[in-house]
Amino acid sequence: MATPLAPLTTLRLGGPARRFVDAPSADAVVDALRTADEPVLLLGGGSNVVIADEGWPGLVVRVESSGRHVERVPDGTVVLTAEAGEDWDGVVAACVADGLGGLECLSGIPGRVGATPVQNVGAYGVEIADLLVDVDLYDRRTGAVRAHVPAAELGLGYRTSVLKGRDDAVVLRVRYALPGHASSASIRYPELARALGVEPGRTVPTAAARDAVLALRRTKGMVLDPADHDTWSAGSFFTNPVLPEAAAPADAPRWPVGADRVKVPAAWLIEHAGFGRGHAGPGGRVALSGRHVLALTHRGDGTTAELLVLAREVRDGVRAAFGIELVAEPVLVGCVL
Numbered sequence: 553m554a555t556p557l558a559p560l561t562t563l564r565l566g567g568p569a570r571r572f573v574d575a576p577s578a579d580a581v582v583d584a585l586r587t588a589d590e591p592v593l594l595l596g597g598g599s600n601v602v603i604a605d606e607g608w609p610g611l612v613v614r615v616e617s618s619g620r621h622v623e624r625v626p627d628g629t630v631v632l633t634a635e636a637g638e639d640w641d642g643v644v645a646a647c648v649a650d651g652l653g654g655l656e657c658l659s660g661i662p663g664r665v666g667a668t669p670v671q672n673v674g675a676y677g678v679e680i681a682d683l684l685v686d687v688d689l690y691d692r693r694t695g696a697v698r699a700h701v702p703a704a705e706l707g708l709g710y711r712t713s714v715l716k717g718r719d720d721a722v723v724l725r726v727r728y729a730l731p732g733h734a735s736s737a738s739i740r741y742p743e744l745a746r747a748l749g750v751e752p753g754r755t756v757p758t759a760a761a762r763d764a765v766l767a768l769r770r771t772k773g774m775v776l777d778p779a780d781h782d783t784w785s786a787g788s789f790f791t792n793p794v795l796p797e798a799a800a801p802a803d804a805p806r807w808p809v810g811a812d813r814v815k816v817p818a819a820w821l822i823e824h825a826g827f828g829r830g831h832a833g834p835g836g837r838v839a840l841s842g843r844h845v846l847a848l849t850h851r852g853d854g855t856t857a858e859l860l861v862l863a864r865e866v867r868d869g870v871r872a873a874f875g876i877e878l879v880a881e882p883v884l885v886g887c888v889l
């Protein structure tokens with residue numbers, strides 16, 4: 553029987569899966585995939601996918617495995633191992649509660665552990681690449697589990713990795729290295745430093761950093777709240793373009809990225825191309841968030857087709873204004889921008 557996928561996504565959009573399996577352990581994930589002879593879609597928390605209204609014509613496996621443990625190694629570092637189906641923010645909250653610093657700037661990000669290396673999740677100056685040791689992967693091409701695949705093999709970049717958009721490499725388990733003390737990672741992001749009242753580069757107690765990150769995220773609609781349509785999104789819909797310095801609009805904010813290249817905030821480009829907060833798409837059922845133009849939100853009773861119309865309008869408007877091509881951050885499933 554077809555299974556509706558919309559309720560399993562944070563956008564609450566997308567048609568049904570022809571076949572659906574909830575896999576409560578790594579072994580169950582492997583078993584479900586080993587016998588599959590149809591197109592396969594892996595699903596975690598559904599917070600970084602845009603699924604076509606037609607749904608998925610094959611098998612959807614939702615990764616529901618649970619379990620985590622920490623091990624202190626002789627150099628004082630702590631290695632945190634978590635199953636792919638663990639709720640990411642639950643892991644972050646538990647580390648903060650246990651006095652383990654390192655993850656707190658990544659508080660409030662929806663989704664599950666298995667997806668964190670997939671797009672090298674990042675926020676407030678920290679990204680998974682800073683912490684990732686290795687992953688256990690199920691390789692669907694060979695039918696073998698590869699244990700301890702090092703982070704260096706995953707091609708982690710800005711909101712991407714070699715795993716993104718693929719269905720043949722499945723993350724079963726992830727290991728992160730934490731510094732083994734109770735203070736936060738150094739606070740690099742200026743907005744967060746200001747909120748905490750410290751100079752950039754300082755550390756603070758992990759709980760303070762988590763509280764400040766969650767508070768900042770809430771002002772942008774970036775903490776899930778089922779009652780708040782501003783959070784019915786896939787997070788940032790576009791990545792921040794990385795451009796040669798000369799291609800950046802003269803008055804745009806920018807951060808240096810290597811030699812001669814800069815990252816320009818997509819939100820600035822969108823706003824300066826004329827799209828304000830709350831800008832609505834077809835029928836008003838989809839709209840830019842009322843708190844952050846980078847989130848495309850579903851206001852209820854909308855469709856993925858409508859969301860994509862809005863996304864194209866924004867992308868084309870930015871291209872016309874600045875000659876810069878915005879690229880979608882979420883994984884588009886069965887649809888294109």
Ligand SMILES: Cc1cc2nc3c(=O)[nH]c(=O)nc-3n(C[C@H](O)[C@H](O)[C@H](O)COP(=O)(O)OP(=O)(O)OC[C@H]3O[C@@H](n4cnc5c(N)ncnc54)[C@H](O)[C@@H]3O)c2cc1C
Pocket residue numbers: 562593594595596597598599600601615636661662663664665666667668670671672673674675715716717718721722723724773774775776783785786787788883
């Ligand atoms: C309100 C909101 C705020 C957000 N804020 C941020 C942010 O600050 N920073 C950020 O980086 N992201 C952010 N995101 C995006 C999203 O939360 C992350 O990308 C998250 O890691 C996705 O996890 P998920 O389990 O929901 O993945 P899903 O959406 O279920 O899947 C995403 C992709 O990963 C694949 N995948 C999932 N699990 C596995 C697995 N075990 N093995 C292999 N492939 C897999 C899927 O097939 C799909 O292609 C935000 C999203 C929302 C809705």
